[in-house]
Amino acid sequence: MIKNIIGNIDFIESLRGKSASFILALSNSKTINIKGITQAGIPNLIHLTPTLDAEFMAVGEVRCLENIAETPKGVPTPALMSRAVHLLKPFREIEFLNLGLEVTPKVKYFKQHNFNINPSGSIDVGADIDAESIFQKGLEFGREYKLNSDYIILGESVPSGTTTANATALALGYDAKDLFSSSFKNVPNSIKEQTIKKALSNIEKSDNIFDILGKVSDNMLIFNAGFILGVNGKFPLILAGGTQMAGVLLIVNSILREMGGEIDSSNLALATTKWVVEDENSDIKALLEMLDFPINGYFADFDFSLTDHPALKLYDKGEAKEGVGAGGALVYGVLNGVNKKAITNKIEIFLS
Amino acid sequence: MIKNIIGNIDFIESLRGKSASFILALSNSKTINIKGITQAGIPNLIHLTPTLDAEFMAVGEVRCLENIAETPKGVPTPALMSRAVHLLKPFREIEFLNLGLEVTPKVKYFKQHNFNINPSGSIDVGADIDAESIFQKGLEFGREYKLNSDYIILGESVPSGTTTANATALALGYDAKDLFSSSFKNVPNSIKEQTIKKALSNIEKSDNIFDILGKVSDNMLIFNAGFILGVNGKFPLILAGGTQMAGVLLIVNSILREMGGEIDSSNLALATTKWVVEDENSDIKALLEMLDFPINGYFADFDFSLTDHPALKLYDKGEAKEGVGAGGALVYGVLNGVNKKAITNKIEIFLS
Numbered sequence: 001m002i003k004n005i006i007g008n009i010d011f012i013e014s015l016r017g018k019s020a021s022f023i024l025a026l027s028n029s030k031t032i033n034i035k036g037i038t039q040a041g042i043p044n045l046i047h048l049t050p051t052l053d054a055e056f057m058a059v060g061e062v063r064c065l066e067n068i069a070e071t072p073k074g075v076p077t078p079a080l081m082s083r084a085v086h087l088l089k090p091f092r093e094i095e096f097l098n099l100g101l102e103v104t105p106k107v108k109y110f111k112q113h114n115f116n117i118n119p120s121g122s123i124d125v126g127a128d129i130d131a132e133s134i135f136q137k138g139l140e141f142g143r144e145y146k147l148n149s150d151y152i153i154l155g156e157s158v159p160s161g162t163t164t165a166n167a168t169a170l171a172l173g174y175d176a177k178d179l180f181s182s183s184f185k186n187v188p189n190s191i192k193e194q195t196i197k198k199a200l201s202n203i204e205k206s207d208n209i210f211d212i213l214g215k216v217s218d219n220m221l222i223f224n225a226g227f228i229l230g231v232n233g234k235f236p237l238i239l240a241g242g243t244q245m246a247g248v249l250l251i252v253n254s255i256l257r258e259m260g261g262e263i264d265s266s267n268l269a270l271a272t273t274k275w276v277v278e279d280e281n282s283d284i285k286a287l288l289e290m291l292d293f294p295i296n297g298y299f300a301d302f303d304f305s306l307t308d309h310p311a312l313k314l315y316d317k318g319e320a321k322e323g324v325g326a327g328g329a330l331v332y333g334v335l336n337g338v339n340k341k342a343i344t345n346k347i348e349i350f351l352s
Numbered sequence: 353m354i355k356n357i358i359g360n361i362d363f364i365e366s367l368r369g370k371s372a373s374f375i376l377a378l379s380n381s382k383t384i385n386i387k388g389i390t391q392a393g394i395p396n397l398i399h400l401t402p403t404l405d406a407e408f409m410a411v412g413e414v415r416c417l418e419n420i421a422e423t424p425k426g427v428p429t430p431a432l433m434s435r436a437v438h439l440l441k442p443f444r445e446i447e448f449l450n451l452g453l454e455v456t457p458k459v460k461y462f463k464q465h466n467f468n469i470n471p472s473g474s475i476d477v478g479a480d481i482d483a484e485s486i487f488q489k490g491l492e493f494g495r496e497y498k499l500n501s502d503y504i505i506l507g508e509s510v511p512s513g514t515t516t517a518n519a520t521a522l523a524l525g526y527d528a529k530d531l532f533s534s535s536f537k538n539v540p541n542s543i544k545e546q547t548i549k550k551a552l553s554n555i556e557k558s559d560n561i562f563d564i565l566g567k568v569s570d571n572m573l574i575f576n577a578g579f580i581l582g583v584n585g586k587f588p589l590i591l592a593g594g595t596q597m598a599g600v601l602l603i604v605n606s607i608l609r610e611m612g613g614e615i616d617s618s619n620l621a622l623a624t625t626k627w628v629v630e631d632e633n634s635d636i637k638a639l640l641e642m643l644d645f646p647i648n649g650y651f652a653d654f655d656f657s658l659t660d661h662p663a664l665k666l667y668d669k670g671e672a673k674e675g676v677g678a679g680g681a682l683v684y685g686v687l688n689g690v691n692k693k694a695i696t697n698k699i700e701i702f703l704s
Contacts, residue, residue, distance in 0.1 A: 013462075017444050101437075
């Protein structure tokens with residue numbers, strides 16, 4: 001079942017039975033090197049997470065790791081859900097956006113758009129991003145993108161991305177202190193807060209919006225803001241993610257405020273998971289309500305109540321919530337008659 | 353399972369696995385105001401039936417009624433079946449034809465074709481339809497229609513539509529007195545017969561075919577006759593309905609007789625429910641056999657034997673039979689591997 005966060009259900013209902021392109025935006029930020037900032041991956045190999053997510057999504061294998069068995073330790077990647085849906089009701093295509101990866105996914109035959117973007121720096125010392133250039137690349141990509149299906153589901157895999165999104169929203173002046181999610185249940189607030197504080201301290205009074213983004217944000221957030229404005233409603237676009245994707249929308253909002261211009265948001269929506277919506281440490285709805293333009297927000301009523309697998313149960317306990325387009329993929333599954341039991345079974349097989 | 357009424361199964365078998373556009377023709381006829389003529393809806397609010405059917409089909413909610421709880425009283429709408437199939441194996445698109453509605457469906461994002469047609473009058477005093485104009489609108493719409501899938505399933509929601517279809521067939525000279533269905537089990541023949549008698553009494557000897565249709569028919573019947581001739585076999589078209597859709601075909605037949613011309617009916621079929629085919633008070637097969645052109649007719653072998661829900665059991669008792677494209681939707685379900693149990697379960701959830 002699909003439920004509303006904000007807006008109405010008509011937009012998403014109109015996509016029932018339609019085909020979708022799954023686009024995954026991948027990026028590394030050196031912010032992950034701050035000890036304890038994220039648990040989105042294997043300790044000491046967290047920089048590989050977007051690469052492994054892409055590989056698993058495309059071909060069902062992780063290739064940039066020698067020992068596959070290490071992967072499902074701790075909290076398993078939400079890519080499990082996106083891949084399960086893809087097996088049950090395949091996306092029309094899967095494409096990757098390389099927005100600054102340390103290691104390129106080892107998959108052939110799948111389109112990997114390369115934009116010559118480097119991994120971004122750690123925001124505590126300044127991310128050192130040429131934000132205007134990244135934004136322009138996203139804008140052009142959106143303007144020129146040829147859709148081979150009926151709509152896009154845009155997911156992301158960016159470890160430490162909720163921290164950079166949170167810093168970004170605060171730097172842009174949104175009153176969003178306690179609204180951002182985390183891959184942790186018990187969010188390490190002191191580390192996160194300290195990092196964000198340091199990031200914000202690098203901003204100078206004379207900084208324009210791109211200067212600010214270049215210091216506190218990440219490539220995915222900036223590029224996708226451009227992408228959304230480049231597409232500008234010419235086809236349906238679902239931002240598949242939680243508070244990070246809300247952060248992308250806040251950048252869009254600030255750019256429109258700053259530079260003028262309008263967005264046709266009637267064909268734009270955000271779709272996330274139940275875990276994000278029910279998270280007590282963040283508030284996706286409040287973030288979406290900060291936008292000056294109307295937006296539809298949805299979540300898939302999916303959880304792991306049908307399994308006993310302890311690693312999956314961590315999701316229901318709030319240890320992981322979203323990523324790799326899981327929420328959007330689950331919504332797509334519902335739109336195409338895929339049920340919870342079937343998805344759960346597929347994921348159990350991945351972990352067995 | 354799909355069974356034959358007339359013709360052969362090859363046409364419908366060739367559509368297995370193909371995508372379908374579900375088009376719902378909606379119209380109001382003031383004939384509903386004749387007391388006891390129909391039970392297709394909520395007493396005193398029967399004019400809302402097509403509007404509510406469209407809303408429920410598109411978004412799973414009825415919006416033009418304050419109290420949703422009133423809907424499933426008595427005989428629940430056959431839209432339950434069409435929507436259940438759509439959830440299990442979505443149609444490629446859902447579109448609506450506004451052929452004279454009192455209240456427009458409150459749904460966004462779904463195409464609602466508007467033809468500036470008013471609700472038709474009550475046939476006992478003359479329906480007062482500009483039949484030639486309505487027919488022309490259907491013809492042009494069919495000629496220009498751009499199909500975004502592999503075939504069309506054309507359903508209807510027109511309360512009192514079996515009465516107007518019956519009157520139409522008789523007025524056009526078909527020996528069809530006891531061949532038309534009804535939403536009732538114990539058809540209120542005296543009321544229906546009296547209404548049809550009155551309708552026929554308005555016809556004058558000098559009336560041409562459009563004069564006749566303008567007095568005794570309804571917008572849906574006339575428009576769809578035009579639509580079928582406009583499409584004229586350029587893509588597969590399934591008339592999803594019972595004796596009303598047979599009535600549309602009789603109009604096509606009479607127009608061809610009257611005005612000459614030919615129809616390529618090789619890509620045309622009718623698909624209905626088991627309840628229509630097994631109805632002892634009507635004879636869909638006999639109606640289809642009256643056509644001068646060959647036609648394929650099918651029904652889905654679906655009933656409510658797998659549920660104990662009393663409102664649904666009314667169908668198996670003959671209290672309701674067809675509408676909102678239910679027969680065609682069920683056939684589409686079978687063509688795409690959706691089983692009876694799954695459909696029944698979905699419908700039970702709607703009513704729970």
